[in-house]
Amino acid sequence: MGALLGGLALLVLAAAAGPGRADDLAALARVDPVTSRITDTDGVPAGGLGLRLSLSQAVPYRVSLLDGPPRLVVDFREVDFTGLHPVDILATDRIADIHWGPIRPGWSRMVLALDGPYTLHLAEEKADPVTGGARLRVDLAPASAAAFKAAVGVADAADYTLPRPAVVDQPRRRQTGDAPLxxxxxxxxxxxxxxxxxxxxxxxxxxxxxxxxxxxxxxxxxxxxxxxxxxxxxxxxxxxxxxxxxxxxxxxxxxxxxxxxxxxxxxxxxxxxxxxxxxxxxxxxxxxxxxxxxxxxxxxxxxxxxxxxxxxxxxxxxxxxxxxxxxxxxxxxxxxxxxxxxxxxxxxxxxxxxxxxxxxxxxxxxxxxxxxxxxxxxxxxxxxxxxxxxxxxxxxxxxxxxxxxxxxxxx
Ligand SMILES: [Zn+2]
Structure with a gap:
C-alpha cells in the first residue's frame, strides 16, 4: 500500500461556501455545461491548462496529480454529472482523454489525461453571486518532468471510508460443507x-x-x-x-x-x-x-x-x-x-x-x-x-x- 499512501502532494478541501438555502444542501451539486470549460486561455498560465466548473452549489473537493500517464484528478463530494459531455466543455487539445463519474459512495471524480508534465498553480472555489452556486477554478502551469514527479501523489483515501485491504496472516480455512457456501x-x-x-x-x-x-x-x-x-x-x-x-x-x-x-x-x-x-x-x-x-x-x-x-x-x-x-x-x-x-x-x-x-x-x-x-x-x-x-x-x-x-x- 506504500504507493497509495506515499506522497500526498496536493490537498485542497473546501467547506461549502455558497449562500444556498438549507434545502439545497441535500441535493447533489450539478455542473452547468454552458459556463464550464477546460481551457488553455482564460487567465491560465502560459502553456498551461485551466478547469472552470460552474456548480449549482459549493462542494468539498480536492485536487491531485498522478503519473503513468500524467493525469489531473479532481474529487468532489456528491456531484451529478448527468447530461455533461466532454465535447461541451473541452476547449483545448492538451487533454487527451477525460472521464468522470461516481467513484465510491458520496464521492465523484473527474480525471483529465494530460499531454505532459504540469504542476498545480491555483485551486479555488468561490461563491457565484450570479447563479447562487459556486465556481471551481483549477489552473495548471507547465513544469519540468522533475517538478511534476515531485508533485505527484494520490490523496489519502482515509476519508473516503474506503475499506482498507485486510491485513492477513493466515490463509483462509477452506470450506468443508458444514456451513452454507x-x-x-x-x-x-x-x-x-x-x-x-x-x-x-x-x-x-x-x-x-x-x-x-x-x-x-x-x-x-x-x-x-x-x-x-x-x-x-x-x-x-x-x-x-x-x-x-x-x-x-x-x-x-x-x-x-x-x-x-x-x-x-x-x-x-x-x-x-x-x-x-x-x-x-x-x-x-x-x-x-x-x-x-x-x-x-x-x-x-x-x-x-x-x-x-x-x-x-x-x-x-x-x-x-x-x-x-x-x-x-x-x-x-x-x-x-x-x-x-x-x-x-x-x-x-x-x-x-x-x-x-x-x-x-x-x-x-x-x-x-x-x-x-x-x-x-x-x-x-x-x-x-x-x-x-x-x-x-x-x-x-x-x-x-x-x-x-x-x-x-x-x-
Ligand atoms: Zn469486462
Missing amino acids: VVVLDPGHGGIDPGAEAPGRHEAEIVLNFSTELADLLRRAGMTVIQTREADVFVPLETRISVARAAGADVFLSLHADALAEGEAVGATVYKLDIAASDAASAKLAERHDRADLLAGVDLSGQDDMVAGVLMDLARAETQPRADRLAGALSDTIRGAGLKMHRHPVQGANFSVLKSPDIPSLLLELGFLSSERDRARLSDPAWRAKMAQAILVALRAWAVADAAEARLIRQ
Whole structure:
C-alpha cells in the first residue's frame, strides 16, 4: 500500500461556501455545461491548462496529480454529472482523454489525461453571486518532468471510508460443507468505468443485471452470496478482492461481457489465473480490466503488498487446483446445458482480480459484446436463467467434491 499512501502532494478541501438555502444542501451539486470549460486561455498560465466548473452549489473537493500517464484528478463530494459531455466543455487539445463519474459512495471524480508534465498553480472555489452556486477554478502551469514527479501523489483515501485491504496472516480455512457456501459475485466495471460498449447498452449494466439474477438463484439454493457492487458504482480492483476476503468467501466469481476484435471471441469463456499467460486476446483483456482503475486514478502498484503477509505460495499451491476444478465444472455444466461456449472454453489469463492466493477465483466472460449473437443471448432472459442454473449446478457439484477433499486432508 506504500504507493497509495506515499506522497500526498496536493490537498485542497473546501467547506461549502455558497449562500444556498438549507434545502439545497441535500441535493447533489450539478455542473452547468454552458459556463464550464477546460481551457488553455482564460487567465491560465502560459502553456498551461485551466478547469472552470460552474456548480449549482459549493462542494468539498480536492485536487491531485498522478503519473503513468500524467493525469489531473479532481474529487468532489456528491456531484451529478448527468447530461455533461466532454465535447461541451473541452476547449483545448492538451487533454487527451477525460472521464468522470461516481467513484465510491458520496464521492465523484473527474480525471483529465494530460499531454505532459504540469504542476498545480491555483485551486479555488468561490461563491457565484450570479447563479447562487459556486465556481471551481483549477489552473495548471507547465513544469519540468522533475517538478511534476515531485508533485505527484494520490490523496489519502482515509476519508473516503474506503475499506482498507485486510491485513492477513493466515490463509483462509477452506470450506468443508458444514456451513452454507459463501459465494462472492463480482460484476465487472461500473460507475466511471462502463466497460465494453454496445449499441444502447454497456457491459457494467449487463453484468450487474446477470449477477443480481444469479445471486437470487444461489440464495434460494441455500448459498450465502455477496456482490462486490449492487449498483452502477465504481469499485477498485483491490476493493473487489478485499470484499471477498472480508466476506470469508469460499469462491470468488467475476462476471464480464467484454468486447474483442471480431472472430476472436464468441461464447462463454472461463478464465483462471495464469500469471505467465501470453495469449494476445487474454493480454488485451487483462489490460482492459486493469486500465479502468488506471483511468479512475487508482494506483495498482500496491496490489501485491496486500497479500504479502499470507503464506502465499503454500496457499496458492492448494488453491490453484481447486480453482481449476471449478473451471472444469463450470465449462462442463455450461456446455451440458446447451449454451454456447468459446472454442477454448477454459483459458488462463493474468487478471489482477484473480490473485487472492487462498480463495478459488475465476472470471467468467458470459459472452462478448462485440459479437452480435452473444449480445442477443445476453439480452434473453431465458438464456440468462439457463446460464445461472448451469453455474449453480457447477458450484454445487464442485463444493461437494471440494469439501470431501478438505476433510480428507484434515484427517
Ligand atoms: Zn469486462
